[in-house]
Amino acid sequence: MPVTIKMLLDQYTEILRKIYGSHLKTVILYGSYARGDYKTDSDIDIMILLDLSDMDI
Numbered sequence: 001m002p003v004t005i006k007m008l009l010d011q012y013t014e015i016l017r018k019i020y021g022s023h024l025k026t027v028i029l030y031g032s033y034a035r036g037d038y039k040t041d042s043d044i045d046i047m048i049l050l051d052l053s054d055m056d057i
Contacts, residue, residue, distance in 0.1 A: 001033055005044065016048060025049040 013027045031045030032038040050057065 001036070001038075005033065009044070009046070012046075020050055020052070023050050023052050025051055 009027075009029065016024050016027060026049045028047040028049070029045070030047060032042045033044055
């Protein structure tokens, strides 16, 4: 994974931590970047898991 993408994901995760605090359980990278077979036009697939209900978000 390119360093710029890794830095972007780290920054995004930090923003999520500031917003959701202890309710943020994990941020999961999946898809082509997680597999390592990404291309220049690949998107970044992430899953954000919180311990909040839909109404609380």
